[in-house]
Amino acid sequence: MTSAFSPHPEILRITDLHSFYGESHILHGIDINVHQGECVTLLGRNGSGRSTTLKSILGLVGKRSGSIMVDGVEVINVPTHRMARLGVGFVPEERAIFASLSTEENLMLPPLVSSGGMSVDEIYDLFPNLYERRNSPGTKLSGGEQQMLAMARVLRTGAKLLLMDEITEGLAPVIVKKLGEVITLLKLRGFTIVLVEQNFRFAAPLADRHHVLEHGEIIATIPQAELAGKMDWLHQVLGV
Amino acid sequence: MEVFGIPTALLGSQLLIGLINGSFYAILSLGLAIIFGLLNIINFAHGAQYMMGAFVAWIALTKFGVDYWMALVISPILTGAFGIVLERTMLRKLYKLDHLYGLLLTFGLALIIEGIFRDQYGISGQTYEVPEALSGGVNLGFMFLPIYRGWVVVAALAVCFFTWYMIERTKLGAYLRAGTENSQIVQALGVNVPLLITFTYGYGVALAAFAGVLAAPIFQVSPVMGSNLIIVVFAVVVIGGMGSILGSIVTGLGLGLIEGLTKVIYPEASAVVVFVIMVIVLLVRPAGLFGKS
Numbered sequence: 321m322t323s324a325f326s327p328h329p330e331i332l333r334i335t336d337l338h339s340f341y342g343e344s345h346i347l348h349g350i351d352i353n354v355h356q357g358e359c360v361t362l363l364g365r366n367g368s369g370r371s372t373t374l375k376s377i378l379g380l381v382g383k384r385s386g387s388i389m390v391d392g393v394e395v396i397n398v399p400t401h402r403m404a405r406l407g408v409g410f411v412p413e414e415r416a417i418f419a420s421l422s423t424e425e426n427l428m429l430p431p432l433v434s435s436g437g438m439s440v441d442e443i444y445d446l447f448p449n450l451y452e453r454r455n456s457p458g459t460k461l462s463g464g465e466q467q468m469l470a471m472a473r474v475l476r477t478g479a480k481l482l483l484m485d486e487i488t489e490g491l492a493p494v495i496v497k498k499l500g501e502v503i504t505l506l507k508l509r510g511f512t513i514v515l516v517e518q519n520f521r522f523a524a525p526l527a528d529r530h531h532v533l534e535h536g537e538i539i540a541t542i543p544q545a546e547l548a549g550k551m552d553w554l555h556q557v558l559g560v
Numbered sequence: 561m562e563v564f565g566i567p568t569a570l571l572g573s574q575l576l577i578g579l580i581n582g583s584f585y586a587i588l589s590l591g592l593a594i595i596f597g598l599l600n601i602i603n604f605a606h607g608a609q610y611m612m613g614a615f616v617a618w619i620a621l622t623k624f625g626v627d628y629w630m631a632l633v634i635s636p637i638l639t640g641a642f643g644i645v646l647e648r649t650m651l652r653k654l655y656k657l658d659h660l661y662g663l664l665l666t667f668g669l670a671l672i673i674e675g676i677f678r679d680q681y682g683i684s685g686q687t688y689e690v691p692e693a694l695s696g697g698v699n700l701g702f703m704f705l706p707i708y709r710g711w712v713v714v715a716a717l718a719v720c721f722f723t724w725y726m727i728e729r730t731k732l733g734a735y736l737r738a739g740t741e742n743s744q745i746v747q748a749l750g751v752n753v754p755l756l757i758t759f760t761y762g763y764g765v766a767l768a769a770f771a772g773v774l775a776a777p778i779f780q781v782s783p784v785m786g787s788n789l790i791i792v793v794f795a796v797v798v799i800g801g802m803g804s805i806l807g808s809i810v811t812g813l814g815l816g817l818i819e820g821l822t823k824v825i826y827p828e829a830s831a832v833v834v835f836v837i838m839v840i841v842l843l844v845r846p847a848g849l850f851g852k853s
Binding site: 326378380397400401402403405410412416418420421425426429430431433473474476543 | 623640731734735738740741742744745746747748749750751752754
């Protein structure tokens with residue numbers, strides 16, 4: 321679907337999304353639209369429902385209802401493993417690097433889902449540390465290197481919509497800066513990115529739009545152009 | 561000729577018996593390890609599935625004239641398919657529960673399967689002839705080696721190596737190893753984990769059936785042949801480390817040899833030596849010799 325206001329096709333449209341863990345009702349009617357090449361953030365305090373929104377898109381929650389359209393296809397009932405085939409790449413909060421696989425095996429693990437993914441050479445150019453440590457067990461890498469590997473493994477697959485969960489958590493400033501440069505590059509290459517972040521200073525300059533969540537609901541959507549005027553309110557809401 | 565006062569013929573023959581038993585331990589514990597690793601289920605029906613493998617070969621031979629070599633292929637496929645049906649209809653309902661539920665369900669299934677075979681064929685064993693190409697033996701000078709028993713060791717080692725290679729050196733094995741660590745993320749990366757689980761269980765059951773066919777000409781084909789063996793195999797898995805592939809193979813063969821040696825040195829202890837080692841390992845290294853704590 322192409323918006324009347326945007327020349328780019330809509331890659332993700334979430335409408336009235338409700339999610340549950342067991343009896344707990346976590347998301348209460350989330351609405352988000354993301355167009356190709358955009359980067360949007362989900363901001364909020366811990367427990368506000370940001371990570372659950374990403375997991376709900378992938379079907380990693382107990383129960384969900386509403387509508388999730390990926391590139392015009394309804395996926396609310398699509399099993400998790402088929403989401404990657406629709407071009408959705410996931411970078412999880414815990415990085416999920418597999419201890420029993422080498423760095424290169426971790427990188428090569430996800431199946432290719434479409435053409436246009438980065439080649440292994442391009443990935444090693446982007447993250448030279450991974451090339452140097454390609455034969456090391458994945459979990460012997462530093463935290464920053466593991467984060468790079470978690471991002472790299474979805475870039476190779478041809479995924480076009482990247483769901484990134486707290487990628488800067490616990491990382492040194494120099495690594496955070498590098499990840500910011502990578503996201504800028506990915507945007508330039510046409511990737512669509514949904515970024516869950518606690519580190520507002522990292523996310524602020526990268527995103528086209530910020531969705532602020534509280535108690536499983538979106539309480540504000542702030543376009544980049546309006547960000548400067550909302551900074552005091554955001555600091556208050558996010559507690560930063 | 562003697563080694564430490566023990567005639568070499570006696571030592572050699574007991575070590576061979578130990579190696580043969582160890583081969584069965586290795587294949588069976590390997591199947592259990594694969595199933596536990598990905599499904600988180602302690603498959604107590606493994607002994608019954610090993611018995612089914614032997615019975616399928618015996619029925620195929622006596623009712624349909626299917627020879628040993630064909631049975632080595634057909635029996636694992638049929639028994640593995642039976643395992644796939646069990647996984648799809650029952651086991652998958654238990655994955656999110658504690659290990660104990662899977663153990664109880666498969667224990668119940670083992671009793672049911674064994675009961676059906678007891679009812680149909682009685683408790684006395686059926687004989688299965690050694691295939692002609694593998695009959696007879698070779699005089700090694702210090703001992704007589706029955707060819708079929710040598711074949712069992714070679715076939716078991718080949719199957720164990722093939723399985724190890726598939727798991728440790730192929731893309732499919734990488735999916736399996738990663739799925740063992742975090743199946744949700746592997747699914748999110750685009751791997752059909754439910755299908756992987758189904759076929760993993762089927763393969764584990766097929767391994768048990770393969771061991772059953774190998775065992776048919778050595779032991780009598782009997783409904784209780786699995787339950788006699790499975791307790792020792794569980795001890796092997798505990799010693800090797802739950803879910804450890806290499807641990808299952810090395811520990812299975814090693815414990816078979818230790819059992820054989822014990823029969824020569826102190827025969828009274830041969831029936832319990834594996835369990836003594838299991839107790840020591842549990843006290844000193846609870847994760848097993850090859851397991852990760």
